[in-house]
Structures are given as C-alpha cells and as structure tokens.
Amino acid sequence: MTDLIRDLGEPEARTAPWWRDAVIYQVYVRSFADGDGDGVGDLPGLRQRLGHLAGLGVDAVWVTPFYPSPMADFGYDVADYRDVDPVFGTLSDAVGLIDDAHRLGMKVIFDVVPNHTSDRHPWFQRAVAAGPGSPERARYLFRPGRGTAGELPPNDWQSVFGGPAWTRLPDGEWYLHLFASEQPDLDWDHPEVRAEFESVLRFWLDLGVDGFRVDVAHGMVKAAGLPDVGPGEQAKMLGTEVLPYFDQDGVHEIHRAWRRVLSAYPGDRVGVAEAWAPTPERLARYVRPDELHQAFNFHFLTAGFDAASFREVIDESLRTARSVGAPCTWVLSNHDVKRHVTRYGGGPVGLARARAAALLTLALPGSAYVYQGEELGLPEVLDLPEEAQRDPQRLRSPGEGRDGCRVPIPWGGAAPPFGFGPPGSAASWLPVPESFAELSVERQSADPRSTLALYREALRIRRQHPDLGDGPLAFLPAPEGVLAFRRGAGLVCAVNTSPRAVDLPRPGGDLLLASAEVAQGADAVRLPPDSAAWWG
Structure with a gap:
C-alpha cells in the first residue's frame, strides 16, 4: 500500500x-x-x-x-x-x-x-432493606403492582434484554430495570x-x-x-x-x-x-x-x-x-x-x-x-x-x-x-x-x-491532508452503485459498492490510497468491485 x-x-x-x-x-x-x-x-x-x-x-x-x-x-x-x-x-x-x-x-x-446502577450499589442495597415508601427507595423507580394482589407488573414495559422490565421483591413492590434485573433504573427526578x-x-x-x-x-x-x-x-x-x-x-x-x-x-x-x-x-x-x-x-x-x-x-x-x-x-x-x-x-x-x-x-x-x-x-x-x-x-x-x-x-x-x-x-x-x-x-x-x-x-493522510476532517463535502456525479464526493479544494473519495468494476473519469491529483488495486489510465480509472480510493 x-x-x-x-x-x-x-x-x-x-x-x-x-x-x-x-x-x-x-x-x-x-x-x-x-x-x-x-x-x-x-x-x-x-x-x-x-x-x-x-x-x-x-x-x-x-x-x-x-x-x-x-x-x-x-x-x-x-x-x-x-x-x-x-x-x-x-x-x-x-x-x-x-x-x-x-x-x-x-x-x-x-x-x-x-441510567441504572448495579443491584449491589449501596443505594439499591439500602433501598431494598428500607422497604416500601422509604426515602431510600425514592432514588429508584419502585412501584406497586397491578392486579387484585399487586401480582402483575406496574405497566407493560419490556426490558431491552427481553422479558418484563420489572422485578418484584418479597415485600410486594416492583422495581424498574430496562436492562437486566441486576441493573435497576434510577429516578432522575430525584x-x-x-x-x-x-x-x-x-x-x-x-x-x-x-x-x-x-x-x-x-x-x-x-x-x-x-x-x-x-x-x-x-x-x-x-x-x-x-x-x-x-x-x-x-x-x-x-x-x-x-x-x-x-x-x-x-x-x-x-x-x-x-x-x-x-x-x-x-x-x-x-x-x-x-x-x-x-x-x-x-x-x-x-x-x-x-x-x-x-x-x-x-x-x-x-x-x-x-x-x-x-x-x-x-x-x-x-x-x-x-x-x-x-x-x-x-x-x-x-x-x-x-x-x-x-x-x-x-x-x-x-x-x-x-x-x-x-x-x-x-x-x-x-x-x-x-x-x-x-x-x-x-x-x-x-x-x-x-x-x-x-x-x-x-x-x-x-x-x-x-x-x-x-x-x-x-x-x-x-x-x-x-x-x-x-x-x-x-x-x-x-x-x-x-x-x-x-x-x-x-x-x-487524514491527519496531514488539509481537506480531511471537519469541513465541507460535495457529492459528484457517479454511475449507479458508486458514491463519489469531493472534500474541500481537491480530495476526491470514490466508493464502488457494486459487484463489478466501474470506469470513472480520472480525478485530479494523485492516487493517495486505495482499498484494492486501481487501474489508472490517462483519462480514466477502473475501480474494482467493493472498493474505495482517495485522490488529491
């Protein structure tokens, strides 16, 4: 390379x-x-x-x-x-x-x-020990359950990891965990x-x-x-x-x-x-x-x-x-x-x-x-x-x-x-x-x-080239399956996402870097399938 x-x-x-x-x-x-x-x-x-x-x-x-x-x-x-x-x-x-x-x-x-702590965090350990209605529980999202005896979760929320987003404690209250049950959600209103x-x-x-x-x-x-x-x-x-x-x-x-x-x-x-x-x-x-x-x-x-x-x-x-x-x-x-x-x-x-x-x-x-x-x-x-x-x-x-x-x-x-x-x-x-x-x-x-x-x-190249990093981008005309754009005054990036080689007009400047072998002629370049190249 x-x-x-x-x-x-x-x-x-x-x-x-x-x-x-x-x-x-x-x-x-x-x-x-x-x-x-x-x-x-x-x-x-x-x-x-x-x-x-x-x-x-x-x-x-x-x-x-x-x-x-x-x-x-x-x-x-x-x-x-x-x-x-x-x-x-x-x-x-x-x-x-x-x-x-x-x-x-x-x-x-x-x-x-x-968003959440471990269930071994001192705050949650104290909350579990303190019981329903305690100030310690107010830092988390504890709620009573639904159903005749509170046996159902407080709402229908699902954990990102699958299953209900609520776990019931032996004292009857439920706590929210949008991830694993060992990750109780904090109450950010506190x-x-x-x-x-x-x-x-x-x-x-x-x-x-x-x-x-x-x-x-x-x-x-x-x-x-x-x-x-x-x-x-x-x-x-x-x-x-x-x-x-x-x-x-x-x-x-x-x-x-x-x-x-x-x-x-x-x-x-x-x-x-x-x-x-x-x-x-x-x-x-x-x-x-x-x-x-x-x-x-x-x-x-x-x-x-x-x-x-x-x-x-x-x-x-x-x-x-x-x-x-x-x-x-x-x-x-x-x-x-x-x-x-x-x-x-x-x-x-x-x-x-x-x-x-x-x-x-x-x-x-x-x-x-x-x-x-x-x-x-x-x-x-x-x-x-x-x-x-x-x-x-x-x-x-x-x-x-x-x-x-x-x-x-x-x-x-x-x-x-x-x-x-x-x-x-x-x-x-x-x-x-x-x-x-x-x-x-x-x-x-x-x-x-x-x-x-x-x-x-x-x-x-990214560290050294004045056109890379933050700054303007302008898309260039390109065949179907190809993405091409200019950065700044002169750098051109072309990406061929198609399964076949594509011929493009040769960009100005030198070939700086390519992800695969690029054939270059006087007026055109051939970009292999599934490849990209920079000129500048």
Missing part, C-alpha cells in the same frame, strides 16, 4: 476543538489486553499496548467501564462509580492510563453509566441522583480524563405516570419510535447541566451521547450548542453496503448536524453489534467491503470511531461454544447475543490467545479462534497490503 502514498508534509495546526474531527478508538477493556495473566483484559494491559494506538494514529481512546461491578452486564452494572474493579486493576492504573495516553498525544474518554452524578463527573475530570461517553443517554427520564406502551413488539420500536422510557424531552436538561460541568474544565472536555432516536432530527437535539458535543450516528452503522443507502444517510446526517452546529460522528462497529466484516457478507467479500467502508468513513466530515480489532479486519466469531457465551442479552432472550464481537483481539504468536496476556496466562475469558492467527497485529504489521496497513495510512 505504501507505493500509493505521497508525502503530504506536516499537518496544519488545529484551530477547532479537537473533538470536531477526532478519530476515537474504542477499547472494550475485557478483550483488549490482559496485563496480569488471569485471562481478562485490564487497565495494565491497555497501558502496555497504548503504543499500538499511538502508532495507528488515533486522537483519543474511549475505554468501556472498569468500575467495581458484579459483572452481570460486564461492567455496565456499576456498584461504585469512583473506583476500579480489582479484575481491571487499581485507581492508580486508571490515573496512569490517562497520564500515559497524554504523553503519547492521545485524549482519554471514560464510560459513565447513569435531586440526589442528579447531584451524585455531577459529583462523579467532577471526580474523574479532576483526575484528568478528557470526557465521557454517556451510556443510554436517551433513557434517564421516563414519561410522567409511566404509561403503557400499548400493542406492538417493543424490541422493534427501539430507535424507531419515541417510547415512554426512551428519548423523552426531559433528558436534555440533564445534558445541559452536564455540559456546564464539562465547560468549567480546561482543554475542551467532551460528552458523547449513546442515544438511539427515531429520527436524525431528534438525535441532533442531543448535540445542540448547550448540550453534549457528539452523538453516535447509528443510522450510518445500520446502513447496508450500498451507494444509495450511504448517500441517503450521509446527506441526512450532515443536514441535521449542521442545523445545530455540531459535527457528525461515523461508526461502523462497536461492542453491541455484529462486526461489519460479517454484516457486509463475511469472507473475502465482507473484508473487501469493510476496507472500502473504512476509507468512506474516514473521508467524511466530522469525527470517526474505530472499534478495537476493526483495524485488523476481524470478523464476528459465530461459532463460540455454548458454554463460553456469557452475554446477558442472549441469556434472557433468543438470538446470537454480543459475545462474538467481544472476542479478544490477536496480538501475535502462533497459538490462541495470540499474545492477549503474558506467557503462561490463564485461558482468555472468551476463546480466540485459530483463524485469528493470520489477522494478528504482528502478522499484519509485516504486510504492507494488510488491513492494519490500510488503516495506518488512512489515518496518517
């Missing part, structure tokens, strides 16, 4: 806030690197592998929850928001991670989980809840963290009276309709308060909403000038590998983001969805499409997120042994679950788990397939045509 690159010189100095065009790498901490050999990824392991991320060229690292937790949902059930679970290290490891990343020129974003989380934010901001990804940012406020949803399959309504427990207008005042906390600290501290909203217009409300800075663009993630679908989502996303002055974010995979190599068809075709989608994503205006292992072209692991699968979503409802995208990434060596931990380590918490040997960081670092090499070069 290096023969397709020309030197672009030093990147121009930043003038806009760093987060407007940052490339942010998501670390699912359990599966990134195991520092102590117990088979579970941890903060010491992440610290040891930060050089990989610096070499990749990302601007920031987002770390999934590492707080004390019973791990009913692998850390998204938090028992203490101001410490580190021993399985992941110590508080000094978290501070050291921030310092190490800063020395390497990277920002650090931590997850915060405000002033102590709001004050506690602002204190949690300040705790980590004082230690130097650069921002937060807000888990379930659309879920903290529930409709008054907790009304029934009514007929319909609620799982299919998620992200497509306004539900009485998601995307309520009241969440925006919470985010405004958090923005004020973030703005009180130097260095452009950032808030990122994990928000599912039924329309781009409603999603844009989370990133109005006085709310959070970014919101994940799940409409882009769910688009098929098709030029028309991509064009529609990009147009719509740019329009709505610009209406509130916010940058777009672009993401292809994360720890909750099937990896896009597999979503795009799997095998060589899925990988070719994933490489092309990477160049498309990194050429778009705004900020891009890279999920760990994406830079290696990892596919979803679809054949995990039944006894190895741990995802609570899968255990509560039929389906494949999320374990397959959480398998530890391969670093090097000849045998699983491919350098995930030190020599002599315990078996990794999820088994790593033999097929990952060819996809390891070590193996791909030696191959200039690997997916890892493609990502490194794309990020290098």
Whole structure:
C-alpha cells in the first residue's frame, strides 16, 4: 500500500476543538489486553499496548467501564462509580492510563453509566432493606403492582434484554430495570441522583480524563405516570419510535447541566451521547450548542453496503448536524453489534467491503470511531461454544447475543490467545479462534497490503491532508452503485459498492490510497468491485 502514498508534509495546526474531527478508538477493556495473566483484559494491559494506538494514529481512546461491578452486564452494572474493579486493576492504573495516553498525544474518554446502577450499589442495597415508601427507595423507580394482589407488573414495559422490565421483591413492590434485573433504573427526578452524578463527573475530570461517553443517554427520564406502551413488539420500536422510557424531552436538561460541568474544565472536555432516536432530527437535539458535543450516528452503522443507502444517510446526517452546529460522528462497529466484516457478507467479500467502508468513513466530515480489532479486519466469531457465551442479552432472550464481537483481539504468536496476556496466562475469558492467527497485529504489521496497513495510512493522510476532517463535502456525479464526493479544494473519495468494476473519469491529483488495486489510465480509472480510493 505504501507505493500509493505521497508525502503530504506536516499537518496544519488545529484551530477547532479537537473533538470536531477526532478519530476515537474504542477499547472494550475485557478483550483488549490482559496485563496480569488471569485471562481478562485490564487497565495494565491497555497501558502496555497504548503504543499500538499511538502508532495507528488515533486522537483519543474511549475505554468501556472498569468500575467495581458484579459483572452481570460486564461492567455496565456499576456498584461504585469512583473506583476500579480489582479484575481491571487499581485507581492508580486508571490515573496512569490517562497520564500515559497524554504523553503519547492521545485524549482519554471514560464510560459513565447513569441510567441504572448495579443491584449491589449501596443505594439499591439500602433501598431494598428500607422497604416500601422509604426515602431510600425514592432514588429508584419502585412501584406497586397491578392486579387484585399487586401480582402483575406496574405497566407493560419490556426490558431491552427481553422479558418484563420489572422485578418484584418479597415485600410486594416492583422495581424498574430496562436492562437486566441486576441493573435497576434510577429516578432522575430525584435531586440526589442528579447531584451524585455531577459529583462523579467532577471526580474523574479532576483526575484528568478528557470526557465521557454517556451510556443510554436517551433513557434517564421516563414519561410522567409511566404509561403503557400499548400493542406492538417493543424490541422493534427501539430507535424507531419515541417510547415512554426512551428519548423523552426531559433528558436534555440533564445534558445541559452536564455540559456546564464539562465547560468549567480546561482543554475542551467532551460528552458523547449513546442515544438511539427515531429520527436524525431528534438525535441532533442531543448535540445542540448547550448540550453534549457528539452523538453516535447509528443510522450510518445500520446502513447496508450500498451507494444509495450511504448517500441517503450521509446527506441526512450532515443536514441535521449542521442545523445545530455540531459535527457528525461515523461508526461502523462497536461492542453491541455484529462486526461489519460479517454484516457486509463475511469472507473475502465482507473484508473487501469493510476496507472500502473504512476509507468512506474516514473521508467524511466530522469525527470517526474505530472499534478495537476493526483495524485488523476481524470478523464476528459465530461459532463460540455454548458454554463460553456469557452475554446477558442472549441469556434472557433468543438470538446470537454480543459475545462474538467481544472476542479478544490477536496480538501475535502462533497459538490462541495470540499474545492477549503474558506467557503462561490463564485461558482468555472468551476463546480466540485459530483463524485469528493470520489477522494478528504482528502478522499484519509485516504486510504492507494488510488491513492494519490500510488503516495506518488512512489515518496518517487524514491527519496531514488539509481537506480531511471537519469541513465541507460535495457529492459528484457517479454511475449507479458508486458514491463519489469531493472534500474541500481537491480530495476526491470514490466508493464502488457494486459487484463489478466501474470506469470513472480520472480525478485530479494523485492516487493517495486505495482499498484494492486501481487501474489508472490517462483519462480514466477502473475501480474494482467493493472498493474505495482517495485522490488529491
């Protein structure tokens, strides 16, 4: 791939806030690197592998929850928001991670989980012990049941993980949990809840963290009276309709308060909403000038590998983001969805499409997120042994679950788990397939045509090219199945989503990077199927 690159010189100095065009790498901490050999990824392991991320060229690292937790949902059930679970290290490891990343020129974003706590959180333990009607229960959503003896749930709400969103205690009251029963929802109308989380934010901001990804940012406020949803399959309504427990207008005042906390600290501290909203217009409300800075663009993630679908989502996303002055974010995979190599068809075709989608994503205006292992072209692991699968979503409802995208990434060596931990380590918490040997960081670092090499070069060009990052985009005429656009004064990106090679007029400038071999003539270029290229 290096023969397709020309030197672009030093990147121009930043003038806009760093987060407007940052490339942010998501670390699912359990599966990134195991520092102590117990088979579970941890903060010491992440610290040891930060050089990989610096070499990749990302601007920031987002770390999934590492707080004390019973791990009913692998850390998204938090028992203490101001410490580190021993399985992941110590508080000094978290501070050291921030310092190490800063020395390497990277920002650090931590997850915060405000919709619910663990059922082992001291607040919930006290609430259960205190009984119905107590002040302790007022921090959560406890309600009497329906039916002649309160034997029915208070309403018809369903858990995202399947089944009713209510669990009954022996004293007869029910509590709400939109996820697992071990994750009771907080009542954000309670002033102590709001004050506690602002204190949690300040705790980590004082230690130097650069921002937060807000888990379930659309879920903290529930409709008054907790009304029934009514007929319909609620799982299919998620992200497509306004539900009485998601995307309520009241969440925006919470985010405004958090923005004020973030703005009180130097260095452009950032808030990122994990928000599912039924329309781009409603999603844009989370990133109005006085709310959070970014919101994940799940409409882009769910688009098929098709030029028309991509064009529609990009147009719509740019329009709505610009209406509130916010940058777009672009993401292809994360720890909750099937990896896009597999979503795009799997095998060589899925990988070719994933490489092309990477160049498309990194050429778009705004900020891009890279999920760990994406830079290696990892596919979803679809054949995990039944006894190895741990995802609570899968255990509560039929389906494949999320374990397959959480398998530890391969670093090097000849045998699983491919350098995930030190020599002599315990078996990794999820088994790593033999097929990952060819996809390891070590193996791909030696191959200039690997997916890892493609990502490194794309990020290098993105940092240096004045037309990439934040800024204007103009679509260009293109044949059916091809998406083409110009960035700034001269960079052109073309993506061929069709199953056949396509001839295009030769763009101006040099071929900077391509996901597959591009034939170039004096006046035309031939773009292979399922490929993308940059000229500039």
